Amino acid sequence: MSILPNRKVVWGHLALVAVITGVTVAYIFDARGVSTRPTNLLLIQPLAIIIVVLAAFVLPGIFPRADSDEAKLHDGETCMDLTRSLAVIAALGFLAFTLERIGFDIATFAFMVVTLAICGERRWWVNLSFSAIFTVALIYGYGAITPFPFPLTIL
Template sequence: MDMTTRFPATHAALLGIVFATSGFILWSSVSASSSLNNLVVAVPVAAVLGILVLLVITGTIRKPVDESAKTGVWGDLFLLAGFAAFCFALTHIGFDVATFVFVWAGVVMSGGRGLWQPPLYAALFTVLLVKGFGSLFPYPMLTLVL
């Protein structure tokens, strides 16, 4: 098994773009001002992105390739259309409801089963995300419920 079938070039390019962008944002924010108030969001986000990229790369390289796994284009296109609807709904419905519906649909599409687990996970994620962003950023977000 060669490396190109284990780690496709498109995945490597995307991870490289994410890694380079997070590095540039980190460099730009540190060079603009080293004040703690200016770096409270940029440094942790860039560090977490860098760590996640390295974890994805090492996990992909170490994992054996499943030859029987087929990737479906329709599922990817459906998820992309759902993300576009999510972005539209952020400003028209509200950050909380749009996030809840998108996460719920994503969990169900990823194989989440049961009647109460997907909406519970989506609700917990939505509350943490909305309250977390609300405490970090001073401008108000359009919300419907929270």
């Protein structure tokens, strides 16, 4: 007997939402264990609440009806989709490890170019221009709100 009749479980999405929610709950418990002062929890607690609420909104979509178009869409996930996901994870790891070595600007630009190519953008001029605009906006926008001096190479 099935717990959810006529429903399909999208296991990858369920695992991702479970990990995100679990890490968030563990982090907020750890932060509250250190100190419950408002200065400690000013950003952490509201963000944790938002993440848990968003996970609750996403949860019904993880169990689509077995005969729906959404369930059929997830049936078509292939090994190539997994390969793309792993390539994006590798690109993110490359970004994290090269931020200080080659500069925040070049690492971000390279990450954007590679990720857009992995996700299917084939027009090189769109890829390069979007990556450049995004990188400039990110660096100047983030620099305006964060006093931390990021190592930059070009900008």
